[in-house]
Every structure is written in C-alpha cells, then in structure tokens.
Amino acid sequence: MRLRKELRGGVTVISLDGRLDSETAPGVQQDLQGLFPEDGLVVLDLSETRYMSSAGLRVLLLVYRQAQRGEVRLALTGLAPDVRAIMEATGFLGFFTVVESVEEGVEALTV
C-alpha cells in the first residue's frame, strides 16, 4: 500500500494505492495521521485502491472520526463499484461524505 499526498487548490488530496486489508491497515492508519494537515479539507482518493477488506473499512472510519474530532473536513472519492457496494451493504457508506471527484469534494466540504 502506497500513500501519496498532494495539494490541489487548498485541498489535501491523499491517494491510497494498493490493498487496504488487515495486513496493511495498521500502517495506513499511522501514515494517514502523519499526512493529515492540522486543519482544512482532505479528500481521500481510493481510485487506485484495489482491494478493501473489513479491516480496511474500519481504518477508513477511524480516520474519518479522528478528522471529525479535529478541524479537518474529509470526503472520499474514487470508490470502485464493488467497494461502494460493500460499503453500502454493511452501512459504512452512510458515515462518509462521498463525492464523485476531488473538485466536487472541494465544493461539498466548503459548503
């Protein structure tokens, strides 16, 4: 699992490339915290996330909650259809702001 961070007009975009499962989850959780800004908008781009397990979803939710407690506003984008279906069936989807693109994310988070 590789994490990339870039700034796109004031928004921190973090891409997660690879598998997010029980093996990679603890590392990803730690790395994400390191990449998070103090405040502002963060979009997690999952379009290169090839596999998302049960533990992976839990990491996403934990990170999301952490962001909510701080000054960071966070959205997900790039959900593959199968990941989206899993999140929908298990109720995880309902916890997140999910957007179609980074641009839409900026809009959704700044409203």
Next chain:
Amino acid sequence: MTILEPIDAYPTRRIAGYPVRAGRSLPFGATRVPGGVNFSVYSNHATSVTLVLYREGEAEPMAELPFPESFRVGSVHAMTVFGLDVERLEYGYRVDGPRLPWQGHRFDPDAVLSDPYARMLTGHGPYRHRSRVALDDFDWEEDRAPHLPHEDLVIYELHVRGFTRHPSSGVSAPGTYAGLVEKIPYLRELGVNCVELMPVSEFDETDNVFTGVNYWGYSPVGFFAPKASYAATGREHMQVDEFKHLVKELHKAGIEVLLDVVFNHTAEGDERGPSISFKGLDNATYYMLTPDGHYYNFSGTGNTLNCNHPVVRGFVLDCLRYWAAECHVDGFRFDLAAILGRGADGGPLHNPPLLESLAYDPILRDRKLIAEAWDAAGLYQVGSFPHYSRWSEWNGRYRDTVRRHLKGDLGVTGELATRMVGSPDMYSRRGTAATVNFVTSHDGFTLRDLVSYDHKHNEANGEGNRDGDDNGNSWNCGQEGETDDPAVLALRARQQRNALLILLASRGVPMLLAGDEIGRTQLGNNNAYCHDGPLTWLDWRLREENADLFRFTRRAIAFRRAHPVLRGGSPGSVHWHGVRAWSPDWSAHSRVLAATFDGGGDDCVYVATNSHWESHTLELPEPPRGQTWHLFADTAAAPPMDAFEPGSEPPLANQSQLTVGPRSVAILVTH
C-alpha cells in the same frame, strides 16, 4: 490519556512455530485480543484438543497446535496465538477421546470440527464448515430497540433469501440482508412492525436426501454465525456487519427483529450423519442418547439436542445473549420448542431448567420469547408450555379454528369466539400477549393456496407426496388449483380477505406470512422446504397484479393499529351477537358470529363473520355514546370498497341492520 498495553500481551512459548501463551477460558470461542487471538473451547470427555489453522481456501492446514495440558482449566482448553492475520485465517479443532459409540462417545481425530461458538463460518465451497474470526466492532450509534408491547406487534414471517431473491424484487443485492434493507419502505407501507426471520444462522443448505436442497434452514451448523450466503458481502466475510446493519435499519424504521432459532437438533443427523462440530466435540453431552448410545429423534431429523443438559443449556444461553446483546435482536421464535422442555432421557420435565433460565435471564429480560409449542414426536403443549409468565406461543389451535370456520365447518363458532379474544381458555392468566395468532406460516399452505387447494401437491419434494401435513383444513372453493373461473376466483379473493380480517381483528399477536398480502402461491406445495427457486421466492410482480389485496391488507393492519381494543382489554369489553343483537348463536349449526369490542370513546368495533354460503342480515346493537356505525370493511364488496382508510370510514345508511354476504366478514366502527 495513555492506554497501557495489557501486561500479558506477549507469548510465553512457541507451539508448531507460533508464539502462544495460556489463553483465557472466557469468553468461549475465538476472540481478538491485543496482538493475537484467544481460542477457548470445551469438551467434558475429550482427552486431547488441537487447534488447526488454515490460510483461507487452502486444503492443508498451515499449522496444528495441540493445547498443552497446562493450558486447560477444567474441561476448557484456551490458548492465545499471536501474530495471526484474522482476515485470512480459517480454523477448526481436532479432538480425540474414547471411540465408544455404545457409551455415546464418537471422537474422531481425523475430523476437523467447527467451533460451536464461531461468529462466522466460511459458509460455502468445500471447506464451508471452517470457522473464522469476526471483527466484532460495529457502530450502532444511537440504536434503540423499538420495545413494542407484545400485543401491539404485527409480525411478518419472512425468508431472507426468498423475500428478494426473485429478479422482480428490483433490489441491488437480491436474496441478502442488504436486499431486505432495500425493502424496508415496503414493510413500512404495509404497516407491519416486526419481522420474524426464518433461520439466518449457518445451516446446511444441502441437507436433504430427496432434492439435495434445504432452503428453509432448519438444519443448524453454526448457531452464532449469521449465514454468509445471505450476505451480499459474504464473499468478503462481512456478514456480521451486514446483518447488524439490517437490524439497525429495521430499528430506525420502528420495526422489531425476531429470529427463528433451532435449538432442537443439528445438521449432524444420526449415526450415519457427518461429524461437523458437536458430534466430534462431545457427542454424549450435546445429544439425547438412548442407553445404548443411539440418537433419540424427537425432531424428525435424526438427532435431538440435549438442551437441558447443564453444558448445553449454557451454550444456548450464551448464543441467545450474543444475538440479543451484540446483534440487537428483539426476540426469538423457538422451533419445535416442546423439545426444549425434555430431559436427557427425552421425558418432558415439569420445570425445564433451560426454559426457566431463558425466562429470567437479565440480558433477555425484555426480549420476546415465542415457542412453537410442539415437536415432531407428539408432544403438543399449546396452552401448557412451561411459560414462567414470559413465554408466548404459536397458537396452532387458532390457526386450525379459523381455517375450519373459513371453509364452513359446523360446530366451530364457539371456539372461534374463544380464539378471537386471545384464547382465554389457554391463556387467561397470561393475557393476550401469550398467543401468537396466525392462519398461515412458512410451514404449510400460503394463504392463496389455502383457498385454492383441497390437497397438498408435494410431488416435487421427491417423497411421492407423502411429506407435509394432510390435515391442512384447506378448501379450494370449487376447483383444485389454478383456474380462470371468475366465480371461483372471486370466492378465493374473498376468503383470503376473510382470513386476514379475522386475524387482524383478533386479540393476541397476529402473524402474517410474507407474500400473503399479495397472493403468493407455492402451487399447492405445503412443505416447500426443499425448493430454492421461483416456487418459494416472492414474485414482486404480484404487488401490481394483486394491488387490491395489498391495499386491503394494509388498511386492515392500519385499522388494528388504530384500535387498541382489538389488541387487548378486559373480557367485559367484548359483547357477543348473532343474527339478533346480544343473542349469539352458540349452537352446532351456527355459521354466524358477531361481536362488539368496546374500548370507550371512538374505540368501538363491530366484527361480523358469516361462513355460510348464503347472506344473513344481522340486527345491529345500538352504537354506544350516541355515535353512529361506520363501515370499515366488507369482504363481499368489490375492491376498493372492500375496506376503507381507517378514520375515513363512511357512515352506514341503515344503523339497525347489516347484511353480511355469503362467506364474508364485515367490520364496523363508531364515530
């Protein structure tokens, strides 16, 4: 705040290459702990137990870890194994002990057994009985059980797969928990406030020598494990999350969730059956055995769970507590519950410890406990089930009486009256909450088939039509099976409405069979346990085709919910009538019965049923408190005039008489 690592989160030795330490006996099963997984399993007669670990999907184990003698407390073997990837882990137990079947012991160290406490089983494929470790955290947010009073329930019995599996269901994940979530708006529209799910814990879908299919699920394999093949996410092993999400969403909609649980037997059959878990773990403890070690068969399936044995009792209690506390389930319907009152030798107990424990358990205190109060060996306890003022019962006598009345049997009127006010002959001390009234259930004809077939048509079940109940009290209304005769069809439509109206105007807890509100048929098959296909799946096109019946049912449910007097009250609030007001005809030749249920205010309802093939004009009692009679429903009227929206019932032109048509039911209300 700094969270300290637990001081015992490190291994003390290695077994088969894996770092381990002596585990904790409690809780039983496999539990994630810091750094590892705690495995705890018990057997009173085993001489050795080995933990068998697999990488998921692989034929051969990646390791076998015998439990050292020092890791045993009593008969409980517990070990914490560190460094396991639980998402790719499957496990089981190899258990050795005496091979003395005549003494009840059937240990077989060649078999790898599933963990009876497993929260997940693989559920499919060649290794479907292997156990898996679940991530058991779930964000329930502010989930609260609806906590509906018993008598306010309108139960809807459904099969999770069959409810949305048909392509016409239009859901994104047909046949799953997630699919059911998508149908919650339908349940809300219908007005039911409680679903009773046919077995959803892991069962053997192939357990059937005739067709190779067991669809219903009364063939348990894993009592703690929600069925993986009912989960859209089963392949990703997220069935626990998906099931919990279903419960959470139903609760949000104000709908309670009851589970049909099968603690009377397992899928392991008799001496010819497979060794999946209990048989190899401690056969003599888990099963009722004859003195020479054969299986008692009170369940009709080969074996009988020895549920009043102290160990098995504890197991059942642990399991129900899990579903109630961890999965927020609101209650249980116990399949063949009379067996739960039998002792180790099969004899009925006066004070069955299992039933008593469940009745007084702190976690289960507010959960519904409903007994199917009979078994397959002739123990029939409807009205006499050991209830501890807690248990309700499926009222089989209600079903039989209403069915006999509907087909016009003589000599039923008096008993019908008793059934309609909560069967006080059986439940006067317990009140109307004790009786679950129903006309149809999964077991038997659907409502449409009840009025379309005189005889069962079970040929497709592979037993030469010998299986299934022969005394269904059904009547085909003139022609057997499908017909286009308009007169027969009209009568059938009326008879279905008659049944629904009597059921929803009776005191006690009504239960509907899913699909009856839109005329589901099984083509006369009254024992469709072995068909996983269009015969048993709900065809949602019926929603349009029988929109009239749906609307009628919806209004009848809404009417019941608007009138507390139909759900309970003192015996003095019911007055009986016949053709003459205040003069019920209890004689054997009477086919007419009428009653006023008067709860005061606007809550006064007049119900009249006529199972005669001619119409009868009934003298109406004076409406109380200067009000007037309004017509809520008349099954003799053509839709949509067969029932009105509760609250908007039109006034009756003639306030002193009501003509009830041939084989019809009418309901009036005062305003």
